[in-house]
Amino acid sequence: EERLVESGGGVVQPGGSPRLSCEASGFTFIRHWMTWVRQAPGKGLEWVANINQDGSEKHYVDSVKGRFTISRDNAKNSLYLQMNSLRAEDTAVYYCARGLYTPGPWGQGTLVTVSS
Amino acid sequence: QSALTQPASVSGSPGQSITISCTGTSTDVGTYNYVSWYQQHPGKAPKLMIYDVSNRPSGVSNRFSGSKSGNTASLTISGLQAEDEADYYCSSYTSSTTVLFGGGTKLTVL
Numbered sequence: 508e509e510r511l512v513e514s515g516g517g518v519v520q521p522g523g524s525p526r527l528s529c530e531a532s533g534f535t536f537i538r539h540w541m542t543w544v545r546q547a548p549g550k551g552l553e554w555v556a557n558i559n560q561d562g563s564e565k566h567y568v569d570s571v572k573g574r575f576t577i578s579r580d581n582a583k584n585s586l587y588l589q590m591n592s593l594r595a596e597d598t599a600v601y602y603c604a605r606g607l608y609t610p611g612p613w614g615q616g617t618l619v620t621v622s623s
Numbered sequence: 624q625s626a627l628t629q630p631a632s633v634s635g636s637p638g639q640s641i642t643i644s645c646t647g648t649s650t651d652v653g654t655y656n657y658v659s660w661y662q663q664h665p666g667k668a669p670k671l672m673i674y675d676v677s678n679r680p681s682g683v684s685n686r687f688s689g690s691k692s693g694n695t696a697s698l699t700i701s702g703l704q705a706e707d708e709a710d711y712y713c714s715s716y717t718s719s720t721t722v723l724f725g726g727g728t729k730l731t732v733l
Contacts (some may be wrong), residue, residue: 551727552712566720568717608716611671
């Protein structure tokens with residue numbers, strides 16, 4: 508069974524720098540692009556970033572460019588999102604998902620709350 | 624990077640059919656056949672219902688179908704059931720190697 512499990516969320520102060528992790532299982536991780544998507548409370552889905560199979564190509568939504576960094580460790584079947592200079596508007600459930608063109612399957616998400 | 628345009632809400636009675644539209648531009652929906660549809664129940668992660676415009680993943684009911692014309696994609700749900708009540712999001716791959724989502728449509732089964 509394909510499975511993605513996110514972790515690393517919690518309450519973070521404005522300006523904080525948490526790192527989210529996503530552990531993949533049930534599929535050949537190294538063969539796939541991976542994606543982060545977020546959903547603010549009561550709002551819609553927003554694509555955040557993606558990364559290719561060997562980590563050499565990365566893309567970001569404009570609102571996080573220069574603040575967030577996506578990375579992966581294929582030996583550990585893991586995807587990461589380093590988040591810096593967090594703002595209140597970054598408060599959201601962060602999902603990891605497999606794929607470039609069609610994100611999916613998805614993990615259960617991890618909630619990041621930016622609050623002082 | 625503006626979101627794809629979806630109606631905020633649609634409704635229908637059990638047994639009826641409804642269609643949700645998703646309008647993009649020539650740099651996303653109009654060019655690529657990588658339009659997907661997701662169903663999200665409250666408190667749950669999104670579930671992929673349609674990919675590549677009209678393909679259903681294994682296990683998804685054939686009551687769900689997708690299509691595309693020009694810059695607009697559509698999701699049709701036939702034979703509405705109470706369990707279909709949820710939020711639905713479209714997405715499209717873009718020329719920037721990113722993905723855009725629609726703003727979401729709340730489906731109410733009357």
